[in-house]
Amino acid sequence: MKFERSSCPITNVLDLLGDKWTLLVIRDLVLGKRRYQEFLASPEEIASNILADRLNKLLVAGLISRRAYQRNPTRYEYLLTKKGNGLEPILEAIVVWGKKQFPGTKKFPRIKQSPGLAVHAGARRTRAGNSNRRSKA
């Protein structure tokens, strides 16, 4: 067994999740988000290159899986694997401590699957007029 920094389980978990973004992506997945734009839409405003990087690392680590939900062009959505789902107790412990230490914070609600995200039916697009580009409002 060769480990990056030490044989401490905490250390090895930190080598995987020890930054300001990875666990937020996991949180979003637990909440029911699946798609790139949904992750980008979270209030913390992750940069798209960071998101791509983290999704990749999580894929490689086997915490999430990817599947095409559409062909031409192929579009992917992401789901937690069983392994990734095992992180929930950690998130729960963080929420418990976090809510106590940061009064006013509140666990985010699970996502209501939006009509546009139908899993099998033909997704009808609304002719919404807002651009891809984020405004620093």
Next chain:
Amino acid sequence: MKFERSSCPITNVLDLLGDKWTLLVIRDLVLGKRRYQEFLASPEEIASNILADRLNKLLVAGLISRRAYQRNPTRYEYLLTKKGNGLEPILEAIVVWGKKQFPGTKKFPRIKQSPGLAVHAGARRTRAGNSNRRSKA
């Protein structure tokens, strides 16, 4: 309530602990380490400037406290506050998941308080011959 990134408790915890080192310092404290050199001696080999930075941030956040254990020159040791101790369930959850995902890792044992670390008695110094400087063994 104004939060740095969002009102999510997880996000705010990550703003405090979301890096590769802070939780390791907490781990060391939970294990019974108190002094600068003890933290430096951990197998992950934290750099001394990073350690100083993290101890400061944890002090400011109220997760640890500092007290002089010697005068002339004044030397400090660090202890978890009640608030900091509340992190144990998070560490525990991480250890549980980590041990499962990284076979071969093992929770580190609590430190046996070394004779040189007497809390009240006059600490006698052994004339040890090893330098401060770390060798890349």
Next chain:
DNA sequence: CACCATAACTTGCATTTTGCAAGTTACTAG
């Protein structure tokens, strides 16, 4: 058919954070 919009990324820097090695301070022991 010519545009515009959308989704999932990628690319090119600028800024920030880490990491490494060495230096500083203030003593005590010999």
Next chain:
DNA sequence: CTAGTAACTTGCAAAATGCAAGTTATGGTG
């Protein structure tokens, strides 16, 4: 007077992050 020790600090290089914009491959609208 010299060496050693503990707790930091400093200077600079390297890596990670953040921002804005670009790319690819469609489908819808007029």
